[in-house]
Structure formats: structure tokens, C-alpha cells
Amino acid sequence: xxxxKSKWFxxxxxxxxxxxxxxxxxxxVAASDLVEPITAIDLITFGLVLNASVINExxxxxxxxxxxxxxxxxLAIASITFHGALYAMAVFGDKVDGVVNGDATLGAxxxxxxxxxxxxxxxxxxxxxxxxx
Amino acid sequence: MxxxxxxxxxxxxxxxxxxxxxxxxxxxxxxxxxxxxKKKTRTKK
Numbered sequence: 001x002x003x004x005k006s007k008w009f010x011x012x013x014x015x016x017x018x019x020x021x022x023x024x025x026x027x028x029v030a031a032s033d034l035v036e037p038i039t040a041i042d043l044i045t046f047g048l049v050l051n052a053s054v055i056n057e058x059x060x061x062x063x064x065x066x067x068x069x070x071x072x073x074x075l076a077i078a079s080i081t082f083h084g085a086l087y088a089m090a091v092f093g094d095k096v097d098g099v100v101n102g103d104a105t106l107g108a109x110x111x112x113x114x115x116x117x118x119x120x121x122x123x124x125x126x127x128x129x130x131x132x133x
Numbered sequence: 134m135x136x137x138x139x140x141x142x143x144x145x146x147x148x149x150x151x152x153x154x155x156x157x158x159x160x161x162x163x164x165x166x167x168x169x170x171k172k173k174t175r176t177k178k
Contacts, residue, residue, distance in 0.1 A: 068162050075155040082148040089141050100137035108145030115152025122156045126163040133167055 008053075008124060016049035040090045040102075040109035047083050047109075047116035051076040054123045061130075068126060075119055082112055 019042040027037040054076045058069045086108055093100030 065166065068159065068166060071155070071159050071162060075151065075159065078151050078155075079148065082144055082151070086141065086144050086148075089137060089144070093137065099135055100141055101135070104138045104141045104145075108141050108148070111145045112148045112152075115148050115156075118152055118156045119159075122159045122163070126159070126167075129163055129167045 008127075012050065012053040012120070016046040016053075019045050038106070040105045041087065043106075043109040043113040044083050044087045044090065047113045048080060050116040050120040051079045051083070054120055057123055057127060065126075065130070072119075072123060079112070079116055079119060083116075086112060 020038065023035065023039065023042055024037055027035045054072055058065075058072045061069050086105070089100050090105050090109070093102060093105055
């Protein structure tokens with residue numbers, strides 16, 4: 001099966017980035033401090049979309065890639081768990097003052113989103129290599 | 134530092150370890166399953 005790079009870029013990366021891009025657009029248009037340019041929850045959404053796409057991509061691989069499939073499924077599920085836990089902390093921090101440091105939540109969200117991007121790129125590399133054989 | 138912030142740091146650290154470690158592991162599996170052409174055609178002289 002041929003792997004389409006443009007399809008992956010459009011469906012996964014751009015769709016995952018929609019919350020981040022829309023918030024940036026609103027922040028730019030509003031030109032005030034009412035809207036924050038970047039939030040932890042948008043980045044967590046981006047990470048979740050990337051991990052869900054990884055699970056979907058590995059679903060259709062042949063038996064030869066069994067080990068790869070197990071590794072990617074495990075990684076994506078662990079990553080989704082971390083994203084879920086961080087989402088809970090972000091929601092809790094929004095509602096209760098002084099319990100969770102907002103900057104720490106944003107930093108952790110940026111780190112987790114970067115890790116999801118790394119996992120998705122490794123998956124992308126595998127699918128490109130596989131389709132070129 | 135509050136307990137909530139400590140948990141957030143812990144989640145970030147664990148996520149980074151799993152992400153980097155898992156990516157390296159996956160990269161190695163890919164290269165073993167689909168070796169590059171150069172490696173494939175190399176022969177002993």
C-alpha cells in the first residue's frame with residue numbers, strides 16, 4: 001500500500017494544529033490580553049490527535065511488522081495516558097487557584113506535544129521506508 | 134512547590150523519557166526490518 005505524505009500532513013498535522021492555530025488567530029485579531037496566545041489544553045489536544053493517528057496507521061500493517069506494531073501501540077497508549085493525566089491537572093489548575101503552577105503545566109504540555117510529534121515522525125519514517133520497498 | 138505542580142513535573146519527565154526512549158527503540162526496529170540499500174548490498178571481499 002502506497003503511503004501518502006501529503007495526506008498525513010493534511011489530515012493529521014494540520015487537523016491536530018487547528019485549536020492552536022485558531023487560538024493564535026483570535027489572539028492576533030483581538031489584540032488584547034483577553035485571549036492567551038497558547039494554552040496547555042490546545043497542545044494536549046494536538047498530542048492526542050497525533051497519538052490517535054499513530055494507532056490508526058499501525059492497524060493496517062502486515063504480520064512482518066508485528067514487533068513494530070506492538071511497540072507503537074504501547075508507546076501511543078502510554079503517551080495518551082500521560083496526556084490524559086496532564087489534561088486533568090490543567091483542568092484542575094484552571095478551576096482551583098494556587099494548586100497547580102500554570103507555567104509548569106504549559107511547559108509539560110509543550111514537552112508532551114514534542115514527544116508526540118517525535119513518535120509520529122518515527123512512525124512516518126517507518127511508513128515511508130516500508131512503502132519504498 | 135505544591136503537590137499539584139510536582140505531579141505536573143513528574144508527568145512531563147515520564148512523558149519525555151518514554152517518548153525519547155520509545156522513539157529510539159522504534160527507529161532501531163525500522164532499520165532492522167527495512168535496512169537501507171547500502172547495507173543490503175555490502176559484500177565481503
